[in-house]
Amino acid sequence: MKKFLFVFASVFGGLLLIAALVFFLWISFKNGIIRQREDIDAEWSQVENQLKRRADLIPNLVNTVKGFAAHETEAITAVAEARARLGGGGSIADRAKAENELSGALSRLLVVVENYPTLKADQNFRQLSDELAGTENRIAVARRAYNEAVRAYNTKIKQFPGSLLGMAPCEYFEIAEADKAVPKVEF
Incomplete structure:
Protein backbone atom coordinates (compact mmCIF):
# COMPACT_ATOMS: atom_id res chain seq x y z
CA MET A 1 0.00 0.00 0.00
CA LYS A 2 2.83 2.36 0.83
CA LYS A 3 4.40 1.69 -2.53
CA PHE A 4 1.12 2.47 -4.27
CA LEU A 5 0.80 5.79 -2.38
CA PHE A 6 4.39 6.65 -3.21
CA VAL A 7 3.83 5.93 -6.94
CA PHE A 8 0.53 7.81 -6.90
CA ALA A 9 2.11 10.83 -5.15
CA SER A 10 5.05 10.77 -7.57
CA VAL A 11 2.80 10.64 -10.63
CA PHE A 12 0.45 13.27 -9.23
CA GLY A 13 3.40 15.48 -8.26
CA GLY A 14 4.94 15.05 -11.70
CA LEU A 15 1.68 15.94 -13.44
CA LEU A 16 1.25 18.93 -11.14
CA LEU A 17 4.79 20.06 -11.95
CA ILE A 18 4.16 19.70 -15.70
CA ALA A 19 0.86 21.60 -15.39
CA ALA A 20 2.60 24.38 -13.45
CA LEU A 21 5.36 24.55 -16.06
CA VAL A 22 2.83 24.74 -18.92
CA PHE A 23 0.89 27.41 -17.02
CA PHE A 24 3.98 29.57 -16.46
CA LEU A 25 5.11 29.14 -20.07
CA TRP A 26 1.63 30.18 -21.24
CA ILE A 27 1.66 33.25 -18.99
CA SER A 28 5.13 34.16 -20.25
CA PHE A 29 3.99 33.78 -23.86
CA LYS A 30 0.86 35.88 -23.25
CA ASN A 31 2.93 38.59 -21.55
CA GLY A 32 5.29 38.58 -24.54
CA ILE A 33 2.36 39.26 -26.87
CA ILE A 34 1.15 42.07 -24.59
CA ARG A 35 4.67 43.53 -24.61
CA GLN A 36 4.72 43.41 -28.42
CA ARG A 37 1.35 45.15 -28.56
CA GLU A 38 2.73 47.90 -26.31
CA ASP A 39 5.75 48.18 -28.63
CA ILE A 40 3.36 48.71 -31.54
CA ASP A 41 1.59 51.48 -29.64
CA ALA A 42 4.92 53.13 -28.82
CA GLU A 43 6.07 52.96 -32.45
CA TRP A 44 2.73 54.37 -33.63
CA SER A 45 3.23 57.25 -31.20
CA GLN A 46 6.55 58.00 -32.90
CA VAL A 47 4.88 57.94 -36.31
CA GLU A 48 2.22 60.35 -35.05
CA ASN A 49 4.87 62.68 -33.60
CA GLN A 50 6.56 62.95 -36.99
CA LEU A 51 3.25 63.35 -38.83
CA LYS A 52 2.34 66.17 -36.43
CA ARG A 53 5.70 67.81 -37.05
CA ARG A 54 5.02 67.72 -40.78
CA ALA A 55 1.49 69.05 -40.33
CA ASP A 56 2.89 71.92 -38.26
CA LEU A 57 5.38 72.84 -41.01
CA ILE A 58 2.73 72.99 -43.72
CA PRO A 59 1.05 76.32 -42.82
CA ASN A 60 4.42 78.11 -42.89
CA HIS A 71 -2.38 82.89 -58.03
CA GLU A 72 -1.51 79.18 -57.66
CA GLY A 88 -10.26 62.80 -37.96
CA GLY A 89 -9.28 59.77 -35.91
CA GLY A 90 -10.34 56.54 -37.53
CA SER A 91 -8.28 53.47 -38.20
CA ILE A 92 -4.65 53.35 -39.19
CA ALA A 93 -5.75 52.67 -42.77
CA ASP A 94 -7.89 55.84 -42.72
CA ARG A 95 -4.99 57.83 -41.28
CA ALA A 96 -2.63 56.40 -43.90
CA LYS A 97 -5.05 57.40 -46.66
CA ALA A 98 -5.28 60.97 -45.33
CA GLU A 99 -1.49 61.17 -44.99
CA ASN A 100 -1.06 59.89 -48.54
CA GLU A 101 -3.45 62.56 -49.82
CA LEU A 102 -1.42 65.20 -47.99
CA SER A 103 1.82 63.82 -49.44
CA GLY A 104 0.36 63.99 -52.94
CA ALA A 105 -0.86 67.56 -52.43
CA LEU A 106 2.56 68.58 -51.09
CA SER A 107 4.25 66.98 -54.09
CA ARG A 108 2.01 68.93 -56.46
CA LEU A 109 2.74 72.14 -54.55
CA LEU A 110 6.47 71.55 -54.81
CA VAL A 111 6.10 70.99 -58.56
CA VAL A 112 4.40 74.39 -58.80
CA VAL A 113 7.30 75.93 -56.88
CA GLU A 114 9.65 74.84 -59.67
CA ASN A 115 8.11 77.59 -61.82
CA TYR A 116 9.22 80.30 -59.37
CA PRO A 117 13.02 80.62 -59.18
CA THR A 118 12.79 83.54 -56.74
CA LEU A 119 10.73 81.39 -54.38
CA LYS A 120 13.21 78.53 -54.65
CA ALA A 121 15.99 80.98 -53.80
CA ASP A 122 14.15 82.40 -50.77
CA GLN A 123 15.96 81.54 -47.53
CA ASN A 124 12.75 80.91 -45.59
CA PHE A 125 11.42 78.56 -48.28
CA ARG A 126 14.70 76.66 -48.48
CA GLN A 127 14.77 76.24 -44.72
CA LEU A 128 11.16 75.02 -44.66
CA SER A 129 11.85 72.66 -47.57
CA ASP A 130 14.86 71.22 -45.77
CA GLU A 131 12.86 70.77 -42.57
CA LEU A 132 10.06 69.12 -44.53
CA ALA A 133 12.51 66.76 -46.26
CA GLY A 134 14.06 65.85 -42.90
CA THR A 135 10.63 65.24 -41.44
CA GLU A 136 9.66 63.04 -44.39
CA ASN A 137 12.78 60.96 -43.71
CA ARG A 138 11.87 60.71 -40.02
CA ILE A 139 8.35 59.63 -40.99
CA ALA A 140 9.80 56.90 -43.21
CA VAL A 141 12.04 55.64 -40.38
CA ALA A 142 9.17 55.71 -37.85
CA ARG A 143 6.83 53.99 -40.32
CA ARG A 144 9.39 51.25 -40.94
CA ALA A 145 9.87 50.69 -37.17
CA TYR A 146 6.10 50.59 -36.67
CA ASN A 147 5.60 48.13 -39.53
CA GLU A 148 8.39 45.90 -38.17
CA ALA A 149 6.70 45.83 -34.76
CA VAL A 150 3.38 44.99 -36.45
CA ARG A 151 5.03 42.24 -38.49
CA ALA A 152 6.57 40.63 -35.39
CA TYR A 153 3.27 40.82 -33.49
CA ASN A 154 1.15 39.53 -36.38
CA THR A 155 3.56 36.66 -36.95
CA LYS A 156 3.48 35.69 -33.28
CA ILE A 157 -0.32 35.69 -33.03
CA LYS A 158 -0.78 33.72 -36.26
CA GLN A 159 1.61 30.93 -35.27
CA PHE A 160 0.92 28.24 -32.70
CA PRO A 161 0.35 28.77 -29.76
CA GLY A 162 -0.47 32.43 -30.46
CA SER A 163 -3.30 31.40 -32.74
CA LEU A 164 -5.05 29.90 -29.70
CA LEU A 165 -5.47 33.38 -28.21
CA GLY A 166 -7.67 34.62 -31.04
CA MET A 167 -6.08 38.09 -31.08
CA ALA A 168 -6.77 40.37 -34.04
CA PRO A 169 -3.82 41.32 -36.23
CA CYS A 170 -2.70 44.96 -36.38
CA GLU A 171 -2.79 47.06 -39.54
CA TYR A 172 0.34 48.10 -41.38
CA PHE A 173 0.91 51.79 -42.15
CA GLU A 174 1.50 51.66 -45.88
CA ILE A 175 2.14 54.40 -48.37
CA ALA A 176 0.10 54.82 -51.52
CA GLU A 177 1.25 53.17 -54.73
CA ALA A 178 1.59 56.62 -56.33
CA ASP A 179 4.07 57.64 -53.63
CA LYS A 180 6.15 54.49 -54.23
CA ALA A 181 6.75 55.44 -57.86
CA VAL A 182 9.99 57.21 -58.67
CA PRO A 183 9.25 60.67 -60.06
CA LYS A 184 10.18 61.25 -63.69
CA VAL A 185 12.64 64.10 -64.15
CA GLU A 186 12.78 65.82 -67.51
CA PHE A 187 15.40 68.35 -68.57
Whole structure:
Protein backbone atom coordinates (compact mmCIF):
# COMPACT_ATOMS: atom_id res chain seq x y z
CA MET A 1 0.00 0.00 0.00
CA LYS A 2 2.83 2.36 0.83
CA LYS A 3 4.40 1.69 -2.53
CA PHE A 4 1.12 2.47 -4.27
CA LEU A 5 0.80 5.79 -2.38
CA PHE A 6 4.39 6.65 -3.21
CA VAL A 7 3.83 5.93 -6.94
CA PHE A 8 0.53 7.81 -6.90
CA ALA A 9 2.11 10.83 -5.15
CA SER A 10 5.05 10.77 -7.57
CA VAL A 11 2.80 10.64 -10.63
CA PHE A 12 0.45 13.27 -9.23
CA GLY A 13 3.40 15.48 -8.26
CA GLY A 14 4.94 15.05 -11.70
CA LEU A 15 1.68 15.94 -13.44
CA LEU A 16 1.25 18.93 -11.14
CA LEU A 17 4.79 20.06 -11.95
CA ILE A 18 4.16 19.70 -15.70
CA ALA A 19 0.86 21.60 -15.39
CA ALA A 20 2.60 24.38 -13.45
CA LEU A 21 5.36 24.55 -16.06
CA VAL A 22 2.83 24.74 -18.92
CA PHE A 23 0.89 27.41 -17.02
CA PHE A 24 3.98 29.57 -16.46
CA LEU A 25 5.11 29.14 -20.07
CA TRP A 26 1.63 30.18 -21.24
CA ILE A 27 1.66 33.25 -18.99
CA SER A 28 5.13 34.16 -20.25
CA PHE A 29 3.99 33.78 -23.86
CA LYS A 30 0.86 35.88 -23.25
CA ASN A 31 2.93 38.59 -21.55
CA GLY A 32 5.29 38.58 -24.54
CA ILE A 33 2.36 39.26 -26.87
CA ILE A 34 1.15 42.07 -24.59
CA ARG A 35 4.67 43.53 -24.61
CA GLN A 36 4.72 43.41 -28.42
CA ARG A 37 1.35 45.15 -28.56
CA GLU A 38 2.73 47.90 -26.31
CA ASP A 39 5.75 48.18 -28.63
CA ILE A 40 3.36 48.71 -31.54
CA ASP A 41 1.59 51.48 -29.64
CA ALA A 42 4.92 53.13 -28.82
CA GLU A 43 6.07 52.96 -32.45
CA TRP A 44 2.73 54.37 -33.63
CA SER A 45 3.23 57.25 -31.20
CA GLN A 46 6.55 58.00 -32.90
CA VAL A 47 4.88 57.94 -36.31
CA GLU A 48 2.22 60.35 -35.05
CA ASN A 49 4.87 62.68 -33.60
CA GLN A 50 6.56 62.95 -36.99
CA LEU A 51 3.25 63.35 -38.83
CA LYS A 52 2.34 66.17 -36.43
CA ARG A 53 5.70 67.81 -37.05
CA ARG A 54 5.02 67.72 -40.78
CA ALA A 55 1.49 69.05 -40.33
CA ASP A 56 2.89 71.92 -38.26
CA LEU A 57 5.38 72.84 -41.01
CA ILE A 58 2.73 72.99 -43.72
CA PRO A 59 1.05 76.32 -42.82
CA ASN A 60 4.42 78.11 -42.89
CA LEU A 61 5.29 76.50 -46.21
CA VAL A 62 1.90 77.39 -47.70
CA ASN A 63 2.17 80.99 -46.50
CA THR A 64 5.64 81.31 -48.00
CA VAL A 65 4.40 79.96 -51.34
CA LYS A 66 1.38 82.29 -51.19
CA GLY A 67 3.70 85.25 -50.86
CA PHE A 68 5.42 84.40 -54.14
CA ALA A 69 2.72 82.57 -56.08
CA ALA A 70 -0.63 83.74 -54.75
CA HIS A 71 -2.38 82.89 -58.03
CA GLU A 72 -1.51 79.18 -57.66
CA THR A 73 -4.62 78.69 -55.55
CA GLU A 74 -5.41 75.16 -56.73
CA ALA A 75 -2.21 73.62 -55.35
CA ILE A 76 -2.32 75.72 -52.19
CA THR A 77 -5.98 74.87 -51.54
CA ALA A 78 -5.33 71.15 -52.11
CA VAL A 79 -2.63 71.17 -49.43
CA ALA A 80 -4.83 73.07 -46.98
CA GLU A 81 -7.78 70.73 -47.55
CA ALA A 82 -5.64 67.61 -47.23
CA ARG A 83 -4.17 68.93 -43.97
CA ALA A 84 -7.67 69.66 -42.65
CA ARG A 85 -8.71 66.03 -43.28
CA LEU A 86 -5.97 64.80 -40.95
CA GLY A 87 -7.92 65.78 -37.85
CA GLY A 88 -10.26 62.80 -37.96
CA GLY A 89 -9.28 59.77 -35.91
CA GLY A 90 -10.34 56.54 -37.53
CA SER A 91 -8.28 53.47 -38.20
CA ILE A 92 -4.65 53.35 -39.19
CA ALA A 93 -5.75 52.67 -42.77
CA ASP A 94 -7.89 55.84 -42.72
CA ARG A 95 -4.99 57.83 -41.28
CA ALA A 96 -2.63 56.40 -43.90
CA LYS A 97 -5.05 57.40 -46.66
CA ALA A 98 -5.28 60.97 -45.33
CA GLU A 99 -1.49 61.17 -44.99
CA ASN A 100 -1.06 59.89 -48.54
CA GLU A 101 -3.45 62.56 -49.82
CA LEU A 102 -1.42 65.20 -47.99
CA SER A 103 1.82 63.82 -49.44
CA GLY A 104 0.36 63.99 -52.94
CA ALA A 105 -0.86 67.56 -52.43
CA LEU A 106 2.56 68.58 -51.09
CA SER A 107 4.25 66.98 -54.09
CA ARG A 108 2.01 68.93 -56.46
CA LEU A 109 2.74 72.14 -54.55
CA LEU A 110 6.47 71.55 -54.81
CA VAL A 111 6.10 70.99 -58.56
CA VAL A 112 4.40 74.39 -58.80
CA VAL A 113 7.30 75.93 -56.88
CA GLU A 114 9.65 74.84 -59.67
CA ASN A 115 8.11 77.59 -61.82
CA TYR A 116 9.22 80.30 -59.37
CA PRO A 117 13.02 80.62 -59.18
CA THR A 118 12.79 83.54 -56.74
CA LEU A 119 10.73 81.39 -54.38
CA LYS A 120 13.21 78.53 -54.65
CA ALA A 121 15.99 80.98 -53.80
CA ASP A 122 14.15 82.40 -50.77
CA GLN A 123 15.96 81.54 -47.53
CA ASN A 124 12.75 80.91 -45.59
CA PHE A 125 11.42 78.56 -48.28
CA ARG A 126 14.70 76.66 -48.48
CA GLN A 127 14.77 76.24 -44.72
CA LEU A 128 11.16 75.02 -44.66
CA SER A 129 11.85 72.66 -47.57
CA ASP A 130 14.86 71.22 -45.77
CA GLU A 131 12.86 70.77 -42.57
CA LEU A 132 10.06 69.12 -44.53
CA ALA A 133 12.51 66.76 -46.26
CA GLY A 134 14.06 65.85 -42.90
CA THR A 135 10.63 65.24 -41.44
CA GLU A 136 9.66 63.04 -44.39
CA ASN A 137 12.78 60.96 -43.71
CA ARG A 138 11.87 60.71 -40.02
CA ILE A 139 8.35 59.63 -40.99
CA ALA A 140 9.80 56.90 -43.21
CA VAL A 141 12.04 55.64 -40.38
CA ALA A 142 9.17 55.71 -37.85
CA ARG A 143 6.83 53.99 -40.32
CA ARG A 144 9.39 51.25 -40.94
CA ALA A 145 9.87 50.69 -37.17
CA TYR A 146 6.10 50.59 -36.67
CA ASN A 147 5.60 48.13 -39.53
CA GLU A 148 8.39 45.90 -38.17
CA ALA A 149 6.70 45.83 -34.76
CA VAL A 150 3.38 44.99 -36.45
CA ARG A 151 5.03 42.24 -38.49
CA ALA A 152 6.57 40.63 -35.39
CA TYR A 153 3.27 40.82 -33.49
CA ASN A 154 1.15 39.53 -36.38
CA THR A 155 3.56 36.66 -36.95
CA LYS A 156 3.48 35.69 -33.28
CA ILE A 157 -0.32 35.69 -33.03
CA LYS A 158 -0.78 33.72 -36.26
CA GLN A 159 1.61 30.93 -35.27
CA PHE A 160 0.92 28.24 -32.70
CA PRO A 161 0.35 28.77 -29.76
CA GLY A 162 -0.47 32.43 -30.46
CA SER A 163 -3.30 31.40 -32.74
CA LEU A 164 -5.05 29.90 -29.70
CA LEU A 165 -5.47 33.38 -28.21
CA GLY A 166 -7.67 34.62 -31.04
CA MET A 167 -6.08 38.09 -31.08
CA ALA A 168 -6.77 40.37 -34.04
CA PRO A 169 -3.82 41.32 -36.23
CA CYS A 170 -2.70 44.96 -36.38
CA GLU A 171 -2.79 47.06 -39.54
CA TYR A 172 0.34 48.10 -41.38
CA PHE A 173 0.91 51.79 -42.15
CA GLU A 174 1.50 51.66 -45.88
CA ILE A 175 2.14 54.40 -48.37
CA ALA A 176 0.10 54.82 -51.52
CA GLU A 177 1.25 53.17 -54.73
CA ALA A 178 1.59 56.62 -56.33
CA ASP A 179 4.07 57.64 -53.63
CA LYS A 180 6.15 54.49 -54.23
CA ALA A 181 6.75 55.44 -57.86
CA VAL A 182 9.99 57.21 -58.67
CA PRO A 183 9.25 60.67 -60.06
CA LYS A 184 10.18 61.25 -63.69
CA VAL A 185 12.64 64.10 -64.15
CA GLU A 186 12.78 65.82 -67.51
CA PHE A 187 15.40 68.35 -68.57
